[in-house]
Amino acid sequence: MEMADKIRVLDPRGFPPKVVGKRLANRPMSLDGKVVYLIDALFDNADVFMEELRKWFADNMPSVETRIIKPRESWQDDPEMRARVVADGDAAIMGVGL
Amino acid sequence: MGFALALEEAGIPTIPVSTHAFARLAKATARTGGMPTLRNCYVPQPVVGRTASELRDYIEGMDPIEKRPFMQGVIEGLTQPLNDEDLKGATFERERPRFLEPDTEENLHQLFLENHWTDKLPIYLPTEQRVEAMLKGTSQAPDKMVGQMRPTAFREAWAFDVEKVAVNAVMAGARPEYLPVILALAASGVSARSSSTTSWAALSIVNGPIRDEIGMNSGIGAMGPYNHANATIGRAYCLTSQNVQGGSVPGDTYMGSVGSIWNYTACFAENEEASPWAPFHVDNGFKPTDSTVSVFFGGWYTQSGFGPRESWKEKFIRCLTATDHYSPPLIVMDPIVARAFNDMGFSKQSLIEWCAENARMPARLYWDDQWVTTLLKPKAVAGIEPFASRWKAAPDEMISMFAPADINIVVMGGETQGAFKMISGRFRGLGVGTMTKGKEPIVSVDDWR
DSSP, X not given: OOGGGOBXXXXXXXXXXXXXXXXXXXXXXXXXXXXXXXXXXXXXXXXHHXXXXXXXXXXXXXXXXXXXXXXXXXXXXXXXXXXXXXXXXSEEEEEOOO | OHHHHHHHHTTOOEEEEEEGXXXXXXXXXXXXXXXXXXXXXXXXXXXXXXXXXXHHHHHHSEETTTTEEHHHHHHHHHHSOOOHHHHHOOOBOOOOOSBOOOBOHHHHHHHHHHTTOSOSSOOOOOBHHHHHHHHXXXXXXXXXXXXXXOSSTTSOOEEEEXXXXXXXXXXXXXXXXXXXXXXXXXXXXXXXXXXOTTOOEEEEEEESTHHHHTTOOOSTTTTSXXXXXXXXXXXXXXXXXXXXXXXXXXXXXXXXXXXXXXXXXXXXXXXXXXXXXXXXXXXXXXXXXXXXXXXXXXXXXXXXXXXXXXXXXXXXXXXXXXXXXXXXXXXXXXXXXXXXXXXXXXXXXXXXXXXXXXXXXXXXXXXXXXXXXXXXXXXXXXXXXXXXXXXXXXXXXXXXXXXXXXXXXXXXXXXXXXXXXXXXXXXXXXXTTOSOTTOOOEEESXXXX
């Protein structure tokens, strides 16, 4: 193909930010005796899902202490809630929508 | 997902649970959060509408994405030791050369189509010559940063400059003299390509002298395909949104279940000259000689009617109470309707207040709505008014759906009929998927000339 047949056009996409790698948190050997926060993300029916998850742990892994917690608003960060999970919790499960 | 990333970073093993329909989105968000090995688990879609027993079956069933028992994934995800990839995460930059690799016109059209850089309608290829010509429509430097945009609140925000907007304006077929309007729309920070499952769109209204300067139509067929400026400005705003924010690809950066026709183009001009009331931008603190754009986040529903006829109150109440009340109405009135209300003694504001006062429904119906439950109930529980009072109401107590500040009126149309429309369109406050929290998305066009 002749270069003359080719044309040059501009890229329509924006400028993505640099992604900085972050490590996962260290894992415990087991959840026995640990506190697991069940974070209700506030989507419609997520509260029912989290309650069923709490019951599953009570039935199947009673040595795990589960605590259901909710952020103040959907789609918004809640630093106070995160601080509580970090201070008192050993692990977290969050969800779920839609 | 942002919560999960932040908790992992703070030392708390975390499992984000999503439904299977959101798997690609969840994985992409983890990757651009620098944590591609985040241990997501999945349950079937939907969760909404499922009973406690059905959700327990999800929990005791299979993860439809990872093909293992759901709870096995959860427990292993919280306890399995980390490998090298878990420990280092992923650091990367995404290079964006100004130009694409040269190719034939036919191949480039195919490239734009396959990369989802178009709305699937034909485009103009953004050659250097065309983009330079477009940039003559503004005095702003091509490398001046306009802002940031993202498909929804929890996704990464991408930045963009004047040239990027001009590139997309060329693709949409806009003319250089439209560019200040397109730049102002982009500068609103509201994406016209929200990824929300609710298929939102961004409807925009142009006010001030710029309407006539570039020949916009606010008369007959004002909301239809009858004017080059209206059509291509709206399309340019849509293409700009999807490309500068990093995409609008179904299943990845677009999750709207049924989609929206307003996502092709939705930019309109107010018929200020035929309106008995002050123009929209003047109501919001601008001078009549200022040119502005105002962005309404919605397009979810449309109610229509004629009037005001003898039974207009009943008709308005039916329309208002038929709206999906998380998204308040932008009321678009033909000048005939506006003048008739004006002759009846209504100002624009008093009519808005009448609508807010009379748009009422039983509390049990108000709260039985997916987005109201998801987004407004937490505010109500937290004691934030007016939601707290609505939450405290007895199930059959009639409660207000909107505050006056939620409702807006714009006059447009060609006076061939006394028509009105109530279109889903939030102007003030938080719009899902936008960056306009607490900010009114009204932008001076004159600042971008």
